[in-house]
Amino acid sequence: MPMPAEIDTTSPKYLRDKYAIVGVGETTYTRGSGVTTRALGTWAVRNAIEDAGLKASDVDGMLSYQSGDSTFSTFIAGDLGLRLNFYMDVFGGGSSTEALVGMAIGLMEAGMCKAVVIFRAMNGFSQVRIGGTGARAVAPVSGDALHMRAYGWQSAGQMFAPSFMRHMHDYGTRPEQVAAVKAIHSEHASNNPKAFYKKRFTVDEVLASRMICKPLHLLDCCVETDNGTALLVTSAERARDCRHPRTLIRGVVGRCSKPRTDMHYQHGPISTVAGHYARDILWPNAGVGPEDIDVTGSYDAFTFTTMLQLEDYGFCKKGEGGQYVSDGTIRLGGRRPNNTSGGHLCEGYTHGLNMVIENVRQLRHDADDSCPIGPDGMRQHTYDYREGGCRQVKRCELTANLGWANPGTGSAMVMRRD
Amino acid sequence: MAVQGTYLGMSLDINDLDVENLAYFKHCAAHAFHLQKCTKCGLLRYPPTTACPWCMSGQSDWVPVDARGAVHSYTEVHHAIQPAFKAHTPYLILLVDLDTQKGKPSEHEALRVVGNLVTPDGTLAPPDMVRRVGIGTRVRMVFADVAPGLAIPHWTIDDSAQQPAKPWRYVQE
Numbered sequence: 001m002p003m004p005a006e007i008d009t010t011s012p013k014y015l016r017d018k019y020a021i022v023g024v025g026e027t028t029y030t031r032g033s034g035v036t037t038r039a040l041g042t043w044a045v046r047n048a049i050e051d052a053g054l055k056a057s058d059v060d061g062m063l064s065y066q067s068g069d070s071t072f073s074t075f076i077a078g079d080l081g082l083r084l085n086f087y088m089d090v091f092g093g094g095s096s097t098e099a100l101v102g103m104a105i106g107l108m109e110a111g112m113c114k115a116v117v118i119f120r121a122m123n124g125f126s127q128v129r130i131g132g133t134g135a136r137a138v139a140p141v142s143g144d145a146l147h148m149r150a151y152g153w154q155s156a157g158q159m160f161a162p163s164f165m166r167h168m169h170d171y172g173t174r175p176e177q178v179a180a181v182k183a184i185h186s187e188h189a190s191n192n193p194k195a196f197y198k199k200r201f202t203v204d205e206v207l208a209s210r211m212i213c214k215p216l217h218l219l220d221c222c223v224e225t226d227n228g229t230a231l232l233v234t235s236a237e238r239a240r241d242c243r244h245p246r247t248l249i250r251g252v253v254g255r256c257s258k259p260r261t262d263m264h265y266q267h268g269p270i271s272t273v274a275g276h277y278a279r280d281i282l283w284p285n286a287g288v289g290p291e292d293i294d295v296t297g298s299y300d301a302f303t304f305t306t307m308l309q310l311e312d313y314g315f316c317k318k319g320e321g322g323q324y325v326s327d328g329t330i331r332l333g334g335r336r337p338n339n340t341s342g343g344h345l346c347e348g349y350t351h352g353l354n355m356v357i358e359n360v361r362q363l364r365h366d367a368d369d370s371c372p373i374g375p376d377g378m379r380q381h382t383y384d385y386r387e388g389g390c391r392q393v394k395r396c397e398l399t400a401n402l403g404w405a406n407p408g409t410g411s412a413m414v415m416r417r418d
Numbered sequence: 419m420a421v422q423g424t425y426l427g428m429s430l431d432i433n434d435l436d437v438e439n440l441a442y443f444k445h446c447a448a449h450a451f452h453l454q455k456c457t458k459c460g461l462l463r464y465p466p467t468t469a470c471p472w473c474m475s476g477q478s479d480w481v482p483v484d485a486r487g488a489v490h491s492y493t494e495v496h497h498a499i500q501p502a503f504k505a506h507t508p509y510l511i512l513l514v515d516l517d518t519q520k521g522k523p524s525e526h527e528a529l530r531v532v533g534n535l536v537t538p539d540g541t542l543a544p545p546d547m548v549r550r551v552g553i554g555t556r557v558r559m560v561f562a563d564v565a566p567g568l569a570i571p572h573w574t575i576d577d578s579a580q581q582p583a584k585p586w587r588y589v590q591e
Contacts, residue, residue, distance in 0.1 A: 131499070132499045140428070140430070141430045141431070143439065146439055146443070147465040150425060150426075150570055151532055151533060151534050152500055152503040152509060152511065153532065154500065158493060158495060165553075166490070168589075169491070174589070175589060211494075211508075212495075212496060213493045213494065215493075259471075262465070266527065266528075266530055267524075268525075268526030268530075269526050270491060270530075
């Protein structure tokens with residue numbers, strides 16, 4: 001990929017292209033996995049190591065994230081016979097994926113280990129419901145939650161909705177513009193044999209689905225699924241010996257936050273999200289800008305989260321996100337497709353990790369769609385994006401993942417094809 | 419002293435260590451709204467915190483605050499998560515900008531106080547009342563009693579205030 005002349009790629013600060021994602025692993029995106037999170041995590045990590053063409057003894061670092069709903073690194077490493085030089089399981093959700101890639105780079109840069117696997121394993125439907133129903137809805141309320149859950153303000157949709165509503169108020173964003181995110185991601189999912197929801201939806205169907213909490217209809221909300229997902233990160237040098245074309249990490253930011261992480265709504269404008277701050281770290285670190293990006297992975301916990309982040313990371317002017325997500329730009333075949341796997345709205349919910357996996361495959365030019373596999377083991381992509389067809393983006397060289405915890409906190413990463 | 423109570427099917431619990439919340443809700447139980455005022459920089463803060471978000475001072479005094487303001491944003495919940503809220507759908511969760519300290523210490527900051535829309539007696543509002551409220555609606559604080567030392571602050575329409583001609587509401591009703 002040609003680099004703009006003014007960018008100093010020798011800067012030791014940013015570590016551009018020094019590390020790579022060499023393996024991705026996942027389990028089936030399903031409801032009712034029938035197994036423990038330990039089993040899901042074990043399979044995902046094993047699949048990531050095999051995908052890289054490495055052995056258990058090649059991996060000596062492990063990171064995971066969870067919110068009291070999953071197993072720990074110690075069990076996965078034990079199951080697979082990994083001896084670790086570093087491991088840590090952090091608390092958190094959707095802003096963790098890219099942030100942990102950054103931590104993995106830091107660990108390797110510090111000489112603490114040489115290859116780090118990152119996993120998220122969850123029974124988000126059959127055990128701890130991500131939507132907050134079940135055991136979480138009736139848990140005792142104390143501490144900070146007295147100012148939230150006591151008001152029936154608990155689920156992610158309920159917690160984020162004031163940001164979404166205020167965006168519509170401030171900028172005139174219309175429901176049908178935002179609903180286009182679901183319609184478009186569902187088109188992408190229809191070309192993804194792994195997706196939990198493969199059915200295509202129209203904007204009208206989204207708007208006709210029942211109201212959950214304004215402005216969110218049922219189909220503005222992501223799916224709850226059970227799945228394990230994993231990434232394997234190592235140095236760009238070691239990546240040369242791995243199985244796939246190298247996916248180089250250009251830059252990472254996260255968990256980057258608005259002020260007042262205790263209750264981010266205290267600091268406005270509340271229609272602005274953490275990407276407003278994160279973009280000033282991401283793009284200089286990556287040495288590229290939004291206009292250079294071929295594919296985005298803007299977190300779609302809700303249709304609105306995709307829009308708000310694309311806007312605040314600078315893919316369009318502030319306030320014009322509704323136009324950006326509904327004018328065809330983010331559709332396969334458009335200028336800059338978003339969540340080509342169908343994302344959290346359709347493929348499955350993993351707290352962000354599957355969106356990074358998808359972009360790694362896009363950069364390998366090996367999206368796992370229904371196109372025929374050639375003699376070289378690679379799919380022969382047709383670039384015909386009709387239902388049941390291809391979902392590989394032509395000439396995909398540079399991607400951006402925009403992770404979301406809540407309006408106040410996010411993480412992001414730029415990757416490129418070697 | 420620790421406080422427990424049951425509110426809308428939820429068990430609420432403030433333990434002895436949580437001195438900030440004990441103080442906050444004790445004032446609420448007396449149907450008075452108090453916030454911490456930093457003794458160093460003089461700014462009020464919400465919700466209760468250990469130190470000042472603007473100057474890091476650990477010293478503050480609880481002071482009475484005029485609990486009136488305007489709705490900054492909201493959501494209208496049709497699919498309740500907590501079981502006892504299901505009987506009250508649709509209910510409103512309001513983020514209210516207090517008049518006190520609005521726009522301070524910076525332009526887009528405000529004491530943005532959470533509450534449900536309720537009737538003056540503290541009961542979750544009926545649908546006809548819910549439909550009257552949107553961004554810009556003037557509201558005043560009322561309290562729902564839970565237990566000795568614990569009441570939940572909420573918002574009701576301020577009938578004594580000049581209301582906007584048409585508060586902003588989500589387009590699809």
